[in-house]
Amino acid sequence: MTSLARTLALPGLLITALALGACTQGSATNPNPPAAQESSPASGSADPSESAGATEPAAEQVSVHYMNFSANGGHEADLQAIADAFTAENPDIALTLETVPYADYFTKLQTAVAAGTAGDAFELNYENFVTYREAGALAPLDGVDASLYKPSLLEAFQHEGSQYGLPESFSNVVLFYNADLFEAAGVEPPTSEWTWADEKAAAEKLTDKEAGVWGDYQPVSFHEFYKALAQAGGTFLSEDGTQATFNSPEGIKAAQWLTEKMGTTMPTAADGVGTPDYDSNLFKTGKLAMWHTGIWMFDGMADAPFSWDIAVEPGDTTNASAMFTNAAVVNANSANAEAAQKWITFLTSSEAMVQQRLDTAWELPPVADEALLSDYLTKGKPANRQAVLDSLDKTVLPPVIEAQQEMQDIVGEELSAAADGSKTVEAALTDAESRVNALLG
Numbered sequence: 275m276t277s278l279a280r281t282l283a284l285p286g287l288l289i290t291a292l293a294l295g296a297c298t299q300g301s302a303t304n305p306n307p308p309a310a311q312e313s314s315p316a317s318g319s320a321d322p323s324e325s326a327g328a329t330e331p332a333a334e335q336v337s338v339h340y341m342n343f344s345a346n347g348g349h350e351a352d353l354q355a356i357a358d359a360f361t362a363e364n365p366d367i368a369l370t371l372e373t374v375p376y377a378d379y380f381t382k383l384q385t386a387v388a389a390g391t392a393g394d395a396f397e398l399n400y401e402n403f404v405t406y407r408e409a410g411a412l413a414p415l416d417g418v419d420a421s422l423y424k425p426s427l428l429e430a431f432q433h434e435g436s437q438y439g440l441p442e443s444f445s446n447v448v449l450f451y452n453a454d455l456f457e458a459a460g461v462e463p464p465t466s467e468w469t470w471a472d473e474k475a476a477a478e479k480l481t482d483k484e485a486g487v488w489g490d491y492q493p494v495s496f497h498e499f500y501k502a503l504a505q506a507g508g509t510f511l512s513e514d515g516t517q518a519t520f521n522s523p524e525g526i527k528a529a530q531w532l533t534e535k536m537g538t539t540m541p542t543a544a545d546g547v548g549t550p551d552y553d554s555n556l557f558k559t560g561k562l563a564m565w566h567t568g569i570w571m572f573d574g575m576a577d578a579p580f581s582w583d584i585a586v587e588p589g590d591t592t593n594a595s596a597m598f599t600n601a602a603v604v605n606a607n608s609a610n611a612e613a614a615q616k617w618i619t620f621l622t623s624s625e626a627m628v629q630q631r632l633d634t635a636w637e638l639p640p641v642a643d644e645a646l647l648s649d650y651l652t653k654g655k656p657a658n659r660q661a662v663l664d665s666l667d668k669t670v671l672p673p674v675i676e677a678q679q680e681m682q683d684i685v686g687e688e689l690s691a692a693a694d695g696s697k698t699v700e701a702a703l704t705d706a707e708s709r710v711n712a713l714l715g
Contacts, residue, residue, distance in 0.1 A: 334366065335365075335366055335367060335368040336366060336367050336368065336610050336613040337367075337368045337370065337394075337610065338367055338368070338369050338370070338393075338394045338395065338610055338613050338614050338617050339370045339372065339393035339394050339395070340369065340370070340371055340372065340393060340394070340395045340396065340397075340602075340614075340617060340618075340621075341372040341373075341374060341379075341382075341383065341386075341392070341393045341395075341396040341397065342371070342372070342373055342374070342396065342397035342602075343373070343374055343375070343376045343379040343397060344376075344397060344442075344443065344600060344637065345371075345373045345636075346373050346374065346375050346376060347375070349634065349636045350373055352630050352631070352634050352636050353371060353373065354371065355626075355630050356620070356621060356624070356626055356627050356630050357369050357371055359620075359624070359626035359627075360617060360620045360621070360624075360626075363620070364616065364617075364620075367613045367616065367617065369617060370393075372393065380402065383396060387406075387409075387411050387605075390607060392411075392605050392607070393605060393608075394604065394605055394608040394609075394610050394611070394613070394614035395602060395603065395604050395605065395608070395614040395615075395617060395618050396602075396603060396605065397442065397600055397601070397602055397603075398439065398600065398601050398603055399598075399599075399600050399601075400430060400598070400599055400600075400601070400671055400672065400674075401672060401674050401678055403430075403431060403438070403439055403601050403603065404674040405674070405676075406603070407433055407438050407439075410606060411605065411606055412438045412439065412603045412604065412605070412606055413438075413603075413604040413605065413606045413608065413611050413615075414436040414437065414438055415436075415437045415438065415439075415440065415604065415615055416615070418437045418440070418619075419619075419623075421642060422619075422622075422623040422641060422642060422643075423440070423441055423622070423623065423640050423641065423642055424441070424444075424640055424641070424642050424663075424666050425642075426597065426666050426667070426668075426669045427441035427444055427597070427599055427640045427666065428440075428441060428640075430597070430599055430601075430669075430671055431601045431603075438603060439601030439602065439603040440601060440602050440603075440618050440619060440621075440622040440623070441599050441600075441601055441622060441640035442599075442600045442601055442602045442618075442621065442622050442640065443599065443600050443631070443636075443637035443638055443639065443640065444597060444598065444599040444600075444637070444638055444640055444666075445568055445569050445570055445597075445598050445599075445637065445638060446568065446569060446595050446596060446597050446598065446662065446665050446666065446669070447501070447566060447567060447568050447569075447587060447595060447596045447665075448566075448567075448568075448569060448584040448585065448586065448587060448595075448661055448662060448665060449464055449473075449564060449565070449566060449584060449585045449586070449587045449588065450557060450564065450565040450566075450567060450571070450575070450582060450583075450584050450656075451463060451464055451563060451564050451565070451582060451583060451584070451585065452557070452560060452562065452563050452564075452580055452581075452582050453580070453581040453582055453583055454560070454580040454581050454582075455480055455487065455560070455563045455580075456476075456480070456563065459479055459480050461476050461479050461480060462476075463583070463585070464476070464564070464585035464588070465585060466585060466586040466593075466661070466664060468585065468588040469588050469589060469590060470505070470531055470588055470589070470590045472588060473490065473564065473588045474535075474539070476489065476563070476564070477489030477490040477535070477539035477540075477563065477564060478538075478539055480539075480563035480564070481538070481539045481563075486561050487560075487561050487562070487563065488539065488540060488541050488556065488561065488562050488563065489539040489540070489563045489564060490535055490539045490540050490562075490563065490564045490565075491540055491541065491547075491553050491556065491557075491562055491564070491565050491566065492532060492535070492540065492565075492566040493553075493566070494532045494533055494536070494686075494689050494690060494693045495685075495686055495689070496681075496682040496683075496685040496686050496689075497596060497672065497682075498532055498566070498596075499520075499528060499529065499532060499685055499689060500520075500596075500670065500672055500673055501587075501594055501595070501596045501670055502528035502529075502531050502532055502590075503520055503524060503525055503528040504592075504594035504670040505528070505587075505588075505589035505590045505591070505592060505593065505594045506524040506525075506527045506528045506531070506589075506590040506591060507524050507590070507591040507592060508520060508522050508523075508524025508525050508527075508528065509522075509524075510673040511673045511675075515675070515714075516714055517711060517714065518706075518707045518710040518711050518714065519707075520703065520706070520707060521703040521704055521706070521707035525703050526699055526700060526703060527590065528590075529689060529692060529699045529702065529703055530699050531590070532689065532693070533689065533692045533693040533699060536693050541556070542693075543694070553565060553567065554567075554571065554574060554575075557575065557578070557582075558574075558575060558578050560578075560579070560580050566587060568598070569584075569638075569662055572655070572656065573635070575655070576654070576655050582655070582656065583655075583656045583657055583658050584656045584658055584659075584661050584662075585658065585661050586661050586664050586665050587665070589668075592668065593665075593667075593668040594668055594669065594670040595665035595666070595668060595669050595670070596669070596670060596672075597665075597666065597669040597670070597671060599640070600637075602618035602621050602622055603618070604618065622639075622640060623640075623641055625646060627639060628641055628646045628647070632647070632649050632650055638650070638662070644663060647663070651663075675710075675713060675714060676713075677713040680713055681710050681713055684706055684709045684710055684713075685706050685710070687706075688702040688703065688705055688706035688709075689702060689706075
C-alpha cells in the first residue's frame with residue numbers, strides 16, 4: 275500500500291490527502307483552462323437535479339450523475355448532444371450532467387468524495403487519475419472492449435491488470451516546422467525517422483542570428499525533461515515510485531539536449547524567452563524553423579503566411595511523445611456502477627461522440643478506428659495530421675507523486691540554473707534528485 279493509500283484509510287483525512295495529490299493540469303488540449311465562473315445550472319450546480327441535462331427519472335429508470343470540467347467554457351451544448359444521443363439509445367438510464375469550471379472542480383470533487391456524495395461517474399486528468407485511483411475512489415471496469423481505443427490511451431488508465439478509467443480525449447506534442455525556411459536553406463524537412471542528431475544538424479544550418487532566425491525552440495521545463503529522458507532511454511522514478519532515478523547518464527544527456535541549444539540554435543531569456551507568447555509569435559512571424567509544442571496550436575497557426583507542417587518528435591535511442599489525456603471514471607461507491615460504465619463507454623467511444631468532437635473542435639476522440647477520424651486528417655493545415663496519431667505509438671506519461679507541483683517546480687528551477695550557466699548539468703540534476711527524494715520521504 276502506498277503512503278497515499280495508507281493516509282486515505284483514515285476517512286477524516288480524505289480531503290487533505292486528495293488535496294495534496296491534486297494537480298493543476300487542465301483539459302487534454304487546453305493547458306490554460308478558463309478562469310472560474312459563477313456556478314449555474316449549465317456549468318455546475320450544487321444540486322445535481324438542477325444541472326444541465328437533468329430529467330426526472332421514471333420509476334423503472336436507473337439514475338446516473340456525471341460531473342466534468344472539460345465542457346465548461348463553450349462545450350456544454352456539445353456534451354449535452356452526446357448525452358441526448360446516449361439517452362435515445364438507453365431510455366432506461368436517466369442521465370444528469372454537472373459541468374463545473376476547472377478552477378473549482380477538484381475542490382468540489384474532493385469534498386463530495388470525502389462526504390460520500392460524489393456522482394456515479396466523473397472526469398479526471400491523468401495526474402489526478404493516479405491520485406484518486408490510489409485513494410480507492412475508483413471502481414474497476416469490467417468487460418471493456420479494448421479494440422475501441424488507441425492502446426496507449428487505454429493503458430494509461432490501467433493498474434495491476436485492471437482498467438480504472440476510459441480515455442475521454444487526448445492531445446500530444448509534435449514538431450512544428452517552417453517548410454519555407456527548410457526549402458530556402460536546402461535542408462530536407464523532418465521525417466518520423468529523425469533523431470536528435472538530425473534535428474541538431476538541421477537547426478545549426480537553419481539558424482541565422484543576423485537575420486533573427488532561430489533553428490529550434492523547445493522549452494526547458496519539467497514536461498520537456500521527463501519526455502527527453504524517456505527518449506534517451508532513462509526513467510524518472512524507480513519502479514515502485516519511492517526514489518528519483520533521473521540523475522543518470524540518460525538524464526544528463528536529456529538535460530544537455532534541452533539546455534545546450536540555448537544561445538546557439540535556440541533563443542535565450544535575453545532574446546525574449548519566457549515572455550508571453552514569445553515562441554508562438556516567433557514561429558508565426560517566420561523567425562523559427564522548428565518548434566516543439568502541442569497540437570492545440572494548430573488553429574492559432576492556421577493563418578501563418580508561409581508553408582508549415584508537423585512531424586513526430588525526434589528521439590535519441592527511441593521515440594517518446596508526451597501525451598495529455600483525460601479519463602471518464604466510475605465512482606467506487608456508485609450504486610449504479612453498471613449504468614455509469616455504460617455511459618462512460620458511450621462518452622468515450624461512440625460514433626456520435628466522435629462526430630460531435632470533430633464538428634466542434636472539442637479535443638480529440640481516443641478511438642482506435644482511424645476511419646472515424648478521416649475528417650480530422652483532411653481538415654487542412656497541417657497536412658501531415660497523421661503524425662498526431664503516429665505519435666501515439668510510443669508515448670510517455672508524466673511521473674506522478676503526492677507533491678506533484680513541488681516536484682515540477684524543483685525540476686524546472688534546477689534545469690533553468692543549468693540553462694543559464696549558474697550550475698553544471700551534472701550539479702543541477704544531483705540537486706534536483708536530492709530535493710525530489712526529500713519529497714518522496
